[in-house]
Amino acid sequence: MSYRAILICLAVLVLALFTASLLIGPSGISPLQGLGALFSGEGAPGLVMRELRLPRALLGVGVGAALGLSGAAMQGFLRNPLAEPGLIGTSAGAALGAVIAIQTGLYAVFALALPLAALAGAGVAVALILTLAGREGRALVLILAGIAVSALAGAATALVLNLAPSPYAAAEIVFWMMGSLADRSMTHVLLATPFLILGAMILLKTGPGLDALSLGEDAASAMGISLKRLRLQIVFGTALMVGAATAVAGAVGFVGLVVPHLLRKAVGSRPSRLLPASALGGAAMLLTADIATRVIAPERDLKLGVLTAIVGAPFFLAMIRKMGRET
Amino acid sequence: MLSLQNLTALRGQCPVVDDITASIEPGEFIGLIGPNGAGKTTLMRAALGLIAHRGESSLAQLDAMARARAAAWLPQAREIAWGLSVAELVALGRLPHGRDQLGAGAHAVDAALTRMGLENYRERAATQLSGGEQARVLIARALAQQSPLILADEPIAGLDPAAQIDTMEVFSAHARAGGAVLCSLHDLGLAARHCSRVWVMDRGRLVADGAPADVLSEALLAEVFHIRAHFQTTAQGPVFQPLSTLDR
Numbered sequence: 001m002s003y004r005a006i007l008i009c010l011a012v013l014v015l016a017l018f019t020a021s022l023l024i025g026p027s028g029i030s031p032l033q034g035l036g037a038l039f040s041g042e043g044a045p046g047l048v049m050r051e052l053r054l055p056r057a058l059l060g061v062g063v064g065a066a067l068g069l070s071g072a073a074m075q076g077f078l079r080n081p082l083a084e085p086g087l088i089g090t091s092a093g094a095a096l097g098a099v100i101a102i103q104t105g106l107y108a109v110f111a112l113a114l115p116l117a118a119l120a121g122a123g124v125a126v127a128l129i130l131t132l133a134g135r136e137g138r139a140l141v142l143i144l145a146g147i148a149v150s151a152l153a154g155a156a157t158a159l160v161l162n163l164a165p166s167p168y169a170a171a172e173i174v175f176w177m178m179g180s181l182a183d184r185s186m187t188h189v190l191l192a193t194p195f196l197i198l199g200a201m202i203l204l205k206t207g208p209g210l211d212a213l214s215l216g217e218d219a220a221s222a223m224g225i226s227l228k229r230l231r232l233q234i235v236f237g238t239a240l241m242v243g244a245a246t247a248v249a250g251a252v253g254f255v256g257l258v259v260p261h262l263l264r265k266a267v268g269s270r271p272s273r274l275l276p277a278s279a280l281g282g283a284a285m286l287l288t289a290d291i292a293t294r295v296i297a298p299e300r301d302l303k304l305g306v307l308t309a310i311v312g313a314p315f316f317l318a319m320i321r322k323m324g325r326e327t
Numbered sequence: 328m329l330s331l332q333n334l335t336a337l338r339g340q341c342p343v344v345d346d347i348t349a350s351i352e353p354g355e356f357i358g359l360i361g362p363n364g365a366g367k368t369t370l371m372r373a374a375l376g377l378i379a380h381r382g383e384s385s386l387a388q389l390d391a392m393a394r395a396r397a398a399a400w401l402p403q404a405r406e407i408a409w410g411l412s413v414a415e416l417v418a419l420g421r422l423p424h425g426r427d428q429l430g431a432g433a434h435a436v437d438a439a440l441t442r443m444g445l446e447n448y449r450e451r452a453a454t455q456l457s458g459g460e461q462a463r464v465l466i467a468r469a470l471a472q473q474s475p476l477i478l479a480d481e482p483i484a485g486l487d488p489a490a491q492i493d494t495m496e497v498f499s500a501h502a503r504a505g506g507a508v509l510c511s512l513h514d515l516g517l518a519a520r521h522c523s524r525v526w527v528m529d530r531g532r533l534v535a536d537g538a539p540a541d542v543l544s545e546a547l548l549a550e551v552f553h554i555r556a557h558f559q560t561t562a563q564g565p566v567f568q569p570l571s572t573l574d575r
Contacts, residue, residue, distance in 0.1 A: 222375055
């Protein structure tokens with residue numbers, strides 16, 4: 001299948017899943033009624049469609065695309081199939097910000113306090129990474145700095161949990177960290193969108209640089225690629241996308257790791273082509289997972305991050321086994 | 328093609344490349360020889376502006392894209408990540424020329440594949456090839472870049488004799504066509520036969536620069552390489568064979 005055909009198929013898949021996500025839910029609105037209500041916005045069905053399901057489906061697309069795209073960019077940049085978007089510490093930073101907002105009760109006073117605090121956390125993590133990894137730093141230094149910042153943010157998150165004022169606050173924090181798209185509003189969508197779009201624009205431009213990097217850092221820079229600039233693009237693009245995604249959806253693992261793997265062969269292993277394909281693939285996977293949480297256990301509020309991890313981890317194991325047999 | 332003025336590169340306080348002034352003209356195929364640690368790789372990387380240096384290199388003064396159109400660089404480490412197809416990998420050499428994948432670009436890629444005998448490998452994943460085949464693919468990438476100057480760091484290391492000779496002939500042809508090549512290597516015999524000129528480096532300094540027959544004297548071999556060798560110009564061209572090491 002040609003590259004263009006693959007992108008078209010993925011886009012159609014995302015559109016179908018987006019529609020399915022709009023039409024599936026516990027309130028028992030029929031598909032036709034639902035679509036009508038979405039456009040008219042009238043009555044209770046209109047409210048459900050416009051205020052609950054539409055933001056949920058939109059965030060599914062945005063968050064999934066963010067994870068897929070930044071996963072592909074990170075793997076291409078580090079030339080390592082085990083890299084994932086959380087590697088540079090932004091998701092851990094965002095989680096810490098969000099947890100602090102829950103702990104202090106700020107989010108109860110002001111609904112957007114949580115995503116804003118998460119974005120601030122991601123920003124602090126990026127600043128730390130760039131300070132630690134220095135201006136010249138090569139990929140390895142970046143990875144180590146990311147691990148250090150993630151560990152620090154993880155420890156601080158554990159401390160906040162440890163000092164939680166009540167079991168309820170602790171449970172709240174734990175549940176938030178499992179990741180979910182339930183009960184998000186259009187405000188969340190509006191808050192995340194600019195960050196997601198800016199991050200996507202930055203990451204989609206890194207294609208030629210990532211292609212050149214397949215030949216190593218030295219060969220790439222001799223081919224006219226500025227590694228310094230590429231590194232900043234990757235760090236900022238990933239931080240914007242993953243920071244915003246984590247701020248509105250919590251921690252959702254494995255999508256950024258698995259999606260690029262699934263699509264790599266299909267796009268001829270070319271890092272630049274993997275970027276848009278993984279963005280679409282990530283959106284499709286996240287929408288599927290989010291629909292599954294509603295279908296599998298509608299009454300139990302199954303968390304999105306739990307589902308992606310439960311499905312993603314064994315899947316990843318199978319892929320590693322396959323890779324081991326090939327080499 | 329390349330002119331170096333008092334080029335110096337430091338590692339810490341120690342000069343790894345020490346005050347080198349030299350130049351390369353079109354049509355030259357220069358063999359860069361010297362013992363391990365003499366600074367050959369560092370010289371080439373500094374000349375390209377890939378590492379911090381003092382002094383001047385005409386290449387390092389260009390902006391990154393213009394430099395990539397002026398000089399192609401073949402690092403010693405043959406890195407190929409992901410399973411890119413041979414044709415796509417070679418096409419990476421067109422990056423400095425912007426988006427011309429259909430016209431001149433495709434033509435350059437085809438010519439490079441043909442020159443390196445890779446026509447039948449186009450769709451193969453480069454990572455699945457043998458080491459020698461990968462080396463040919465990477466040279467094809469440098470040829471597809473169509474830069475007048477090629478800098479190659481030990482491109483024949485680890486290749487079989489036929490592939491070594493073939494690589495040297497590809498570079499000779501590139502020089503004869505009006506380009507130039509600076510190629511580091513340890514095989515003094517191949518350098519003597521194929522290179523129009525050799526640069527000898529020892530402890531960061533350029534200690535000799537000239538035609539192989541003039542440079543590879545008994546005294547220089549003893550001083551720089553600590554070896555004794557047999558070197559004769561025969562009916563079949565120059566023949567150079569190291570014989571034994573000397574006591575240091």
